[in-house]
Amino acid sequence: MDSTMERAGNFLPRVDDSAASSNAVDRRVVTLTAPASAAAEQYRTLYYRLERMREQRPMKVVALTSAMPGEGKTVTSVNLALAAARANPERRILLVDADLRRGQVAPTLGMRNKVGLAELLAGECDVRDVVRRFNSTRLAVIPAGATPEESTQVLASARMKQFLKAVREGFDEVYVDLPPTLPFADAAILGHQMDGVLMVIRANVTPSKVVNQAVEQLAGAALVGCVLNGAEVNATPYLKNYVKK
Ligand SMILES: Nc1ncnc2c1ncn2[C@@H]1O[C@H](COP(=O)(O)OP(=O)(O)O)[C@@H](O)[C@H]1O
Numbered sequence: 001m002d003s004t005m006e007r008a009g010n011f012l013p014r015v016d017d018s019a020a021s022s023n024a025v026d027r028r029v030v031t032l033t034a035p036a037s038a039a040a041e042q043y044r045t046l047y048y049r050l051e052r053m054r055e056q057r058p059m060k061v062v063a064l065t066s067a068m069p070g071e072g073k074t075v076t077s078v079n080l081a082l083a084a085a086r087a088n089p090e091r092r093i094l095l096v097d098a099d100l101r102r103g104q105v106a107p108t109l110g111m112r113n114k115v116g117l118a119e120l121l122a123g124e125c126d127v128r129d130v131v132r133r134f135n136s137t138r139l140a141v142i143p144a145g146a147t148p149e150e151s152t153q154v155l156a157s158a159r160m161k162q163f164l165k166a167v168r169e170g171f172d173e174v175y176v177d178l179p180p181t182l183p184f185a186d187a188a189i190l191g192h193q194m195d196g197v198l199m200v201i202r203a204n205v206t207p208s209k210v211v212n213q214a215v216e217q218l219a220g221a222a223l224v225g226c227v228l229n230g231a232e233v234n235a236t237p238y239l240k241n242y243v244k245k
């Protein structure tokens, strides 16, 4: 084992005893529930586009946000992280639910929330207590935990910076499910600390003016693309280059 592996070993996720059987997984987690579907293929395509961008520049921590709630950040984050874990089983992949207000990663995966990022940032527990392995896959997951009173303050804290530094050392790829950009300052604050930000846009729902406002709010963050999330089951997400870096 080389030294990198040893360091990474500090974050070896615990087996989640509460991880539910696969029928508790939301059916929209198509990467798992329907891996042969066209939708699952789109998430793999999204992942390989990120991989190609990684050839140009390192991009370890990738966050997903959207202008408004309900555009599909969580469904996209979960599918993307699972696609990553399948595509590169030798890499350590982590999915972090940073939407402390409406943490949906754990329920979407059929995992019990228990403690998560909120408790970690409150100083109540250690990274090792909150990282779980999802259902015998290689994917490590940090759920949101209990909604704190001051989500923005908590995410803007020095502890969050330390946390991101620690996961950068412990994992090869980190996907962060952020809160929506327009209603809260959270995404704008955290966006700067990410290597890449993907903007999820609900197709035929979110007006372009609203998307533009969100992009403006993220000014300075490394916006690397947008994902058009179709509301219809056969409308699939795709990524297009938004800003060429
Ligand atoms: N591509 C899709 N097709 C069908 N339903 C979707 C799709 N993406 C998201 N949804 C549904 O829309 C709702 C919002 O998605 P979610 O990922 O939780 O949004 P966000 O995290 O941006 O608030 C959820 O009920 C989710 O299951």
Ligand SMILES: [Mg+2]
Pocket: 073, 074, 075, 099, 102, 104, 177
């Ligand atoms: Mg969400």
